[in-house]
Amino acid sequence: MTEGRQQEVRRIVGDVARAVDRRLAVEVRELPQDRLHVALTHGNRHGETELAVSAVLAAAENPVARNELRLRLKRATDTMLFRPMPDHRIDVKPVAPPGGQTMFRGAPRGRGRR
Numbered sequence: 130m131t132e133g134r135q136q137e138v139r140r141i142v143g144d145v146a147r148a149v150d151r152r153l154a155v156e157v158r159e160l161p162q163d164r165l166h167v168a169l170t171h172g173n174r175h176g177e178t179e180l181a182v183s184a185v186l187a188a189a190e191n192p193v194a195r196n197e198l199r200l201r202l203k204r205a206t207d208t209m210l211f212r213p214m215p216d217h218r219i220d221v222k223p224v225a226p227p228g229g230q231t232m233f234r235g236a237p238r239g240r241g242r243r
Contacts, residue, residue, distance in 0.1 A: 153206060164180070
């Protein structure tokens with residue numbers, strides 16, 4: 130990638146990342162096959178994602194592509210900042226049937242054999 134194109138890609142990613150969160154630090158590294166590795170930092174939390182160079186360059190001209198890029202960065206930021214909800218399906222506890230106990234204990238009540 131040429132130096133001018135590289136600077137433009139970094140500027141676009143930085144602008145979109147600042148639109149997501151002003152305090153978000155961004156580091157962009159080139160990968161083979163026209164891919165980018167984007168490392169995001171917010172305080173002591175870190176996240177990362179990969180983007181296509183063509184998607185970043187399209188974001189400069191097309192508002193829909195820019196919004197898609199913003200959503201990709203926001204998804205990575207949200208994953209980094211917020212813990213996922215715990216999976217409550219793992220802790221399955223038996224539930225008593227409605228109406229109390231099903232087993233009859235003791236003597237029967239009411240009319241019965243004497």
